[in-house]
Amino acid sequence: MSEKRKINEEKLESSKKTLLANQPDVYQDIQESNVNIDKVNDDNDEHEHSFENNDVKKNEEIHEEKIEEIKKKCKFKQEYVDNNVILSVNHLKQYFFFGKGTNRYKLKAVHDVSFQIHEGECFGLVGESGCGKTTTGRSIIRLYNITSGSIYYKGYRIGAGSRWNEKEIKYTKIRLKNKLKELAADLKNGKISQEEHDKEAASAKEYAENIIKVQKAKIKQIKHDNTHVDPKLMQEIQMIFQDPIDSLDPRMTVESIISEGLQIQGHHNRAENHKKVVEALEKVGLIEDYTNRYPHEFSGGQRQRIGIARALVMNPKFLICDEPISALDVSIRAQIINLLNDLKEEMGLSLLFIAHDLSVVKYFCDRIAVMYFGEMVELATSDELFKHPLHPYTKSLLSAIPKPNPLTEKNRVRITYNPQESHDYSVEKPRFVEILPGHWILANTPEIEKYKEEIKELDANSKSDH
Numbered sequence: 001m002s003e004k005r006k007i008n009e010e011k012l013e014s015s016k017k018t019l020l021a022n023q024p025d026v027y028q029d030i031q032e033s034n035v036n037i038d039k040v041n042d043d044n045d046e047h048e049h050s051f052e053n054n055d056v057k058k059n060e061e062i063h064e065e066k067i068e069e070i071k072k073k074c075k076f077k078q079e080y081v082d083n084n085v086i087l088s089v090n091h092l093k094q095y096f097f098f099g100k101g102t103n104r105y106k107l108k109a110v111h112d113v114s115f116q117i118h119e120g121e122c123f124g125l126v127g128e129s130g131c132g133k134t135t136t137g138r139s140i141i142r143l144y145n146i147t148s149g150s151i152y153y154k155g156y157r158i159g160a161g162s163r164w165n166e167k168e169i170k171y172t173k174i175r176l177k178n179k180l181k182e183l184a185a186d187l188k189n190g191k192i193s194q195e196e197h198d199k200e201a202a203s204a205k206e207y208a209e210n211i212i213k214v215q216k217a218k219i220k221q222i223k224h225d226n227t228h229v230d231p232k233l234m235q236e237i238q239m240i241f242q243d244p245i246d247s248l249d250p251r252m253t254v255e256s257i258i259s260e261g262l263q264i265q266g267h268h269n270r271a272e273n274h275k276k277v278v279e280a281l282e283k284v285g286l287i288e289d290y291t292n293r294y295p296h297e298f299s300g301g302q303r304q305r306i307g308i309a310r311a312l313v314m315n316p317k318f319l320i321c322d323e324p325i326s327a328l329d330v331s332i333r334a335q336i337i338n339l340l341n342d343l344k345e346e347m348g349l350s351l352l353f354i355a356h357d358l359s360v361v362k363y364f365c366d367r368i369a370v371m372y373f374g375e376m377v378e379l380a381t382s383d384e385l386f387k388h389p390l391h392p393y394t395k396s397l398l399s400a401i402p403k404p405n406p407l408t409e410k411n412r413v414r415i416t417y418n419p420q421e422s423h424d425y426s427v428e429k430p431r432f433v434e435i436l437p438g439h440w441i442l443a444n445t446p447e448i449e450k451y452k453e454e455i456k457e458l459d460a461n462s463k464s465d466h
């Protein structure tokens with residue numbers, strides 16, 4: 001870790017503490033949720049370079065100014081976290097509820113997902129069908145009101161859910177009720193005196209009231225943040241949707257599909273919009289003549305390009321690509337991947353690339369997160385994940401990749417993943433731990449030991465191979 005970075009981090013930490021001391025209710029969440037993820041960045045080169053390029057003093061001044069700015073503003077100001085991460089997803093939960101009354105049940109599409117994406121980074125999200133990848137992407141662009149957790153873009157909270165806070169209030173009330181009942185029983189049985197009873201009951205009530213007050217303030221802050229998101233900030237996040245057929249309105253021409261976003265943002269100059277549409281089409285390798293045609297008149301690959309052009313016309317800084325190539329044939333896949341790669345370089349985009357196949361993200365993404373059943377099970381850099389695949393689900397995904405050599409392909413053993421057989425979480429629940437620098441895995445203590453042994457074995461094998 002460079003000297004400059006150390007100084008900068010210390011200063012950043014001390015400013016954060018000042019901030020927390022002044023507004024504990026509002027900023028506690030940020031600190032709590034950043035604890036785990038901050039560690040991921042420790043060994044990230046990009047993080048280090050960005051600090052090296054900047055003057056430490058200048059950074060600190062900017063930081064102080066930002067904090068002062070926040071403090072000056074009214075009580076409910078959109079939350080702000082200062083770090084050089086473009087997108088931060090903290091403990092995201094997205095549940096869907098069905099039915100009514102006793103038939104009401106919930107589906108945990110995404111359950112406690114956290115990750116951070118750095119500027120210019122391509123972050124891959126991989127997992128089987130139905131594991132919650134699209135739901136994560138849709139939650140980021142605010143197509144859903146998220147159930148719990150927070151999403152920060154460029155440090156500003158753009159989405160948050162209050163279910164956890166509501167539950168905390170509910171359970172605090174229940175705990176208080178039980179405590180008071182216990183105290184009343186003790187008093188009745190003569191275990192404690194009236195004076196002791198009153199004193200303990202008063203302190204329990206005060207404790208519960210404080211928790212409720214803090215949680216209510218947090219809920220208010222969440223509601224405020226959800227209703228005061230800067231549209232210009234949201235415009236910077238665009239999504240290429242999974243289905244190139246259904247995501248394009250069949251009754252609209254290509255021009256109106258692509259320029260719709262511009263119009264919603266208040267750009268009503270037809271000539272200018274047309275120019276931007278043509279520019280976007282050209283970027284994705286299509287021509288101006290296509291503007292008056294309808295989606296059904298295009299091939300699958302062309303439709304996918306129209307979807308990309310629709311996202312690009314808004315001049316995004318952050319692009320969510322939801323399986324942009326899985327609906328396409330192999331020859332067009334490479335074209336789209338190359339196109340996205342070029343656009344990434346040209347426009348300085350940061351990407352969240354969703355796929356269900358590890359081979360697709362291997363060369364394209366800097367870091368890869370593996371999801372299973374709404375949870376993140378492993379997170380590492382691309383090279384590290386392929387060097388040390390540890391979680392049985394990651395191994396299963398890797399074993400599914402066909403090998404180009406017919407001889408080795410013949411001997412490929414397909415590993416199936418069965419969570420009941422692979423894990424024993426009856427004694428200890430798993431947690432997301434950093435097993436190697438930048439390599440995170442969902443595991444409990446015995447599993448961590450096992451994985452450490454596996455790493456040693458893999459390293460020894462690779463050395464002997466060389």
Ligand SMILES: Nc1ncnc2c1ncn2[C@@H]1O[C@H](COP(=O)(O)OP(=O)(O)OP(=O)(O)O)[C@@H](O)[C@H]1O
Nearest residue numbers: 096107109128129130131132133134135136242356
């Ligand atoms: N709007 C919704 N209402 C109810 N349930 C939903 C909704 N959207 C998604 N789900 C459910 O959430 C789960 C996750 O869906 P999601 O679309 O995120 O999966 P995915 O990982 O993108 O899968 P695929 O690779 O097939 O696209 C699924 O079980 C799905 O049925």
Ligand SMILES: [Mg+2]
Nearest residue numbers: 133134135242
């Ligand atoms: Mg999907």
